[in-house]
Amino acid sequence: MTGLSLLGGAAAVAALELDEASIGTFLLSRPFVVGPLIGWARGDVWSGAALGAAFEALTLTELPLGGRLDLSASVAAGTAAWLACGVAGISIEAAFFAGLAAGWVQARVERRLRGTRGALARGAERALCDGQEPRLGARLAGALTVQAAATFAVCAASLAVGAAFLPPTWAALPEFARVGTRSAFFAAPWIGAGGLAASLGRRS
Amino acid sequence: MNEGLRPRLFMRSLLLQAGFGDERRQGLGFSWTIDPALRAAYRGDADGLRAARRRHLESFNTQPCAAGLIVGACAALEARAAAGDAGAAERARAFKSSIGAALAGSADALFWGALRPLAAATAALVAVLGYRAGAASPFMIGAASGLLVFNAPALTARWLGVGRGLAVADAAALEACSLPAQSWIRVARWTALALALVACALALELPELRAHAALAAAALAFGAAFSRAAGGPLRLVAAAGILGAAASLALGWAP
Numbered sequence: 429m430t431g432l433s434l435l436g437g438a439a440a441v442a443a444l445e446l447d448e449a450s451i452g453t454f455l456l457s458r459p460f461v462v463g464p465l466i467g468w469a470r471g472d473v474w475s476g477a478a479l480g481a482a483f484e485a486l487t488l489t490e491l492p493l494g495g496r497l498d499l500s501a502s503v504a505a506g507t508a509a510w511l512a513c514g515v516a517g518i519s520i521e522a523a524f525f526a527g528l529a530a531g532w533v534q535a536r537v538e539r540r541l542r543g544t545r546g547a548l549a550r551g552a553e554r555a556l557c558d559g560q561e562p563r564l565g566a567r568l569a570g571a572l573t574v575q576a577a578a579t580f581a582v583c584a585a586s587l588a589v590g591a592a593f594l595p596p597t598w599a600a601l602p603e604f605a606r607v608g609t610r611s612a613f614f615a616a617p618w619i620g621a622g623g624l625a626a627s628l629g630r631r632s
Numbered sequence: 633m634n635e636g637l638r639p640r641l642f643m644r645s646l647l648l649q650a651g652f653g654d655e656r657r658q659g660l661g662f663s664w665t666i667d668p669a670l671r672a673a674y675r676g677d678a679d680g681l682r683a684a685r686r687r688h689l690e691s692f693n694t695q696p697c698a699a700g701l702i703v704g705a706c707a708a709l710e711a712r713a714a715a716g717d718a719g720a721a722e723r724a725r726a727f728k729s730s731i732g733a734a735l736a737g738s739a740d741a742l743f744w745g746a747l748r749p750l751a752a753a754t755a756a757l758v759a760v761l762g763y764r765a766g767a768a769s770p771f772m773i774g775a776a777s778g779l780l781v782f783n784a785p786a787l788t789a790r791w792l793g794v795g796r797g798l799a800v801a802d803a804a805a806l807e808a809c810s811l812p813a814q815s816w817i818r819v820a821r822w823t824a825l826a827l828a829l830v831a832c833a834l835a836l837e838l839p840e841l842r843a844h845a846a847l848a849a850a851a852l853a854f855g856a857a858f859s860r861a862a863g864g865p866l867r868l869v870a871a872a873g874i875l876g877a878a879a880s881l882a883l884g885w886a887p
Contacts, residue, residue: 450650453696455748455782460755464771477759477771484752486865491744499866528866545653549660549689556682562689564664568650571660604880610887611876614844615851616869621832622855623865628749628825630860 433514434591438583440466441506445579448502449492449538450572459483459505466506470513475520479508482524482613483531485620489627497535503579504531507586517595521606521613526594530586537578545571640668641703641794648699657693662703662728669707673714684710687725694732695739698808700790702732704797705804712801727802735805738813743786746820751782753827760834844887 444465447457455461459480467476487501508527512520548571552562598606644665651660666688674681694702706724713720759774767773796804832852836845851872859865879885 449652450647452646453649454786455751455779458748458752458778460752460778461775464759464775468769468772473769473771480771481756486869488749488752489859489865491740542653545651545660546655548651548653549656549663552660552663553686553689556686556689559682562663562685564660564667567660568647568664571651603886604877607880607886608873608877611879612869612873614847614887615854615872615876616865618832618848618851619855619859619868619872620865621828622852622857623859623868624749625825625828625852626856626859628821628828 434587435584437466437506437510437514437587438580440469441503441510441583442576442580444506445500445502445534446572446576448500449497450575457502459487459501462502462505463509466509467513470510472513475512476509478520478617479512479524479527480505482616482620483508483527485617485624488620488624497538499528499531500534500538501531503534503583503586504528507531507583507590510587511590511594515591515595517598518590519598519610521609522594522598523590524613524616525609526586526590530582530590533586534579534582537582538575541575541578637669637672637707638704638791638794638798641665641707641798642700642791644668645696645700645703645790645794648696648703656689656691658696658699659689659692662692662699663688665699665703666707666710669703670710673707673711677714680714684713684721687721688728690725690728692728692732694736695743697743697786697789698735698739698793700793701735701797701804701808702728702793704794704799705731705801706797708798708801723802727805731802731805735808738817739789742813742817742820743782743789746817746824747782747785750820750824750827751778753824753831754778754781756831757827757834760831760838763838764834847887 441462444457444462447454461480463480463483464473464477467473467479470476483501483505487499490496490498504527507530508523511518511526512523548567552564552567555562648658648661648665652658653660663685667685670681670684670688674684688706706728709720709724709727713724755774755778757774758777759770762770762773793804796807800807835841836848841848854872855865855868858868862868876885876887
């Protein structure tokens with residue numbers, strides 16, 4: 429994986445991630461879109477779709493009520509699909525766990541960003557009190573830029589670390605650990621689908 | 633009301649969450665969304681515009697697809713306030729805080745709890761059917777189908793919401809409450825459940841998965857039975873990994 433393709437992957441996921449809670453929401457950031465899309469871009473749509481299905485099923489029952497965010501599904505699916513489809517020596521199950529880690533980190537970064545955005549509205553209020561233009565559009569554009577830059581940084585770091593360390597780490601794992609991760613990845617979409625089915629049946 | 637206002641408010645409402653924060657939630661996005669309406673209403677009244685902008689910078693939160701109605705209604709109330717209706721500005725403020733939370737309850741259940749699973753189930757079913765039929769890009773067609781299933785009603789709700797809000801102001805809330813949202817939610821959930829189960833059954837018949845069908849069915853049943861008790865499916869996935877590793881160690885099993 430060249431540095432340029434790594435940066436391209438991080439930029440693509442960062443752009444799609446904006447749909448998760450900033451622009452839309454059109455579901456463009458959902459794993460059932462991100463997984464096949466990244467897989468298609470990397471020439472392995474089957475692996476991308478498999479990872480997309482796994483992350484979609486695992487995160488579909490988590491509703492973003494009140495801005496709740498436990499795992500960034502778009503970053504998880506995008507990072508995993510990019511690693512699985514483009515890096516020699518990274519198996520799909522190893523990429524799945526790398527994606528989970530990246531999604532977990534992104535959710536924490538996003539929470540921090542949400543904690544800082546109160547200043548934007550307060551700044552607009554101060555400007556109005558001083559008789560100036562509140563520059564609401566510029567403030568929103570700034571928030572979107574910071575969001576995209578933070579996601580880009582998380583994705584680029586995850587892809588770089590994953591590409592560098594996953595192949596040797598994976599090769600050094602004992603066989604039972606590899607079987608365990610393979611079992612977890614294989615079971616993930618089915619467990620998620622089962623949980624979703626039970627949840628839909630219960631709520632209906 | 634200005635003819636071009638509806639599309640502008642609709643387009644801007646797509647960025648309602650762009651400045652989402654812990655302190656004011658969608659407040660900054662709402663104020664930017666409604667700003668063209670405020671500037672049109674308070675043309676030539678700088679103090680009135682400033683006061684209106686401050687009103688709409690306050691904390692606000694609702695389901696994004698339902699926000700169109702609130703944006704439209706507040707724009708109509710602000711136009712009345714600018715025209716001299718003394719109570720309209722206060723009504724806009726009260727309307728936002730009360731109806732925002734009330735609409736979010738039904739709209740969250742409809743858009744996040746029912747239509748989002750329906751979109752994912754549709755995507756999975758179309759992808760599996762396309763794959764079985766030998767389609768060129770079954771997964772991309774599946775994803776496009778899922779996006780269509782969610783976005784057609786979501787964007788329609790936003791567009792109609794802005795229009796009704798602009799037309800009848802806060803009376804739009806009564807119209808929204810009279811919609812059969814609960815029956816839509818039920819139908820969408822049952823349809824999502826049926827499509828998801830059919831997609832799973834068809835996927836298990838694929839040559840690539842047939843050999844592991846029993847294991848997949850067991851994982852499906854495991855997820856259905858224990859996801860809630862375990863606090864989410866991720867812990868069950870970890871348990872499946874530990875079980876697999878233990879089976880490999882003890883029995884030499886490999887999937």
